[in-house]
Amino acid sequence: MRYPLFYLVVSLMFSFTSINAQHEIPAVYKDLSYDEDGNLTFTLQDKTIPAIDFPPFMTLEQIISGVDGTRDGLEFDFDAPTLNGTLYYGLIHLEDSKHPLPVYFKRTAEITEGKANVDIRNTFTGRYDMTGWEESGTGLLGYRIVDDKGNMIYDGKVAFEAKRKINVVNTIIEGPFVNILKPDEATIWFTTLHPVKAKVAVNDTVFEANTAGTRHEIR
Numbered sequence: 001m002r003y004p005l006f007y008l009v010v011s012l013m014f015s016f017t018s019i020n021a022q023h024e025i026p027a028v029y030k031d032l033s034y035d036e037d038g039n040l041t042f043t044l045q046d047k048t049i050p051a052i053d054f055p056p057f058m059t060l061e062q063i064i065s066g067v068d069g070t071r072d073g074l075e076f077d078f079d080a081p082t083l084n085g086t087l088y089y090g091l092i093h094l095e096d097s098k099h100p101l102p103v104y105f106k107r108t109a110e111i112t113e114g115k116a117n118v119d120i121r122n123t124f125t126g127r128y129d130m131t132g133w134e135e136s137g138t139g140l141l142g143y144r145i146v147d148d149k150g151n152m153i154y155d156g157k158v159a160f161e162a163k164r165k166i167n168v169v170n171t172i173i174e175g176p177f178v179n180i181l182k183p184d185e186a187t188i189w190f191t192t193l194h195p196v197k198a199k200v201a202v203n204d205t206v207f208e209a210n211t212a213g214t215r216h217e218i219r
Contacts, residue, residue, distance in 0.1 A: 057082055058114075060154075063145070064173055064193060066114075067158050069166040073120040074141065074158065080114035085147040087116040091124055092140040092157060093131045102142025102157070103130060111145065118143075120166055137162050138169070158193070170194045179217075189217040 025032050031043045040051040058080040066078040076087060087109040090102035105123065109116040118141065125134060133139030138161045145153040159171040175190030188200050188207075191214055198216040199208040207218050 058153075063154050063156065067168055069160065069168050070117070071165045072122060073166055074118045074160065074168070076109075076111075076116045076118070076143075078111075078114040078145075083111060083114040083145075083147060083153075085111045085145065085149075085153075087111050087118070088144040088146065089118050090142055091129075091131045091133070092142045094140060096130075102144075104142075104144075111147075120160065121162070133160075133162065140171070168193075170196055176200075180219075185219060187217055187219045189215075191215050 025034075033041055033043065035041050035048075035050075042049045042051070058078055062079050066076055068075050068077070088104045089109065090104040092100050092102050094100045105128070107123075109118050120133075120139070120141070124130075124139075131139050138159065140157055140159050142155070142157045144155050147153055157171060157173060159169045161167050161169050171193040172190050173193050176188050177190065178186050179189055180187040190198075192198065193214070195212045195214050197209055197212040198218065199206050200218045201207075209216055209218055
């Protein structure tokens, strides 16, 4: 078994819990509690064990903000010097499937000390341009981060436009999802790479968010 990813998840859980130490712990977790100083503890038989602040080696913010455009492609810098592995990548055709997913290219990019590069101009051309980005000037790249132990760290996507250089443009990186469904209403939520005042069009009606942000919930 491979354990590093498990420890990453556990550390994220404990980091989240320590930040939100005032939140009530569900009764089902009978061995977890807060001491008089508000610190999370675990009780094993008669022994009380304090939670250890063990920050993850990289955060979601590092992953989603660590992409920038270059003259010919995209540069990934996850600000994680200990991350080595493989970056799988491929174009996503939004109008060619009910479930748009990246078609991973036959080659991959090496991640060295948290950095990798993808050459779009010289890779996805001709018959490999399955989405027509050369003609439209815009495209969507899906990517998967896998560390050198084979653990899948993250599946992401980033939109780009091709001008004198390749530029990263705002992207829906999570969702959209339908939530709180009722007979006469629903809430659409999604996350974008950059802050934006989002809107959702339903037939001829447009529902717009009140403020700009990256996390959107539109009723």
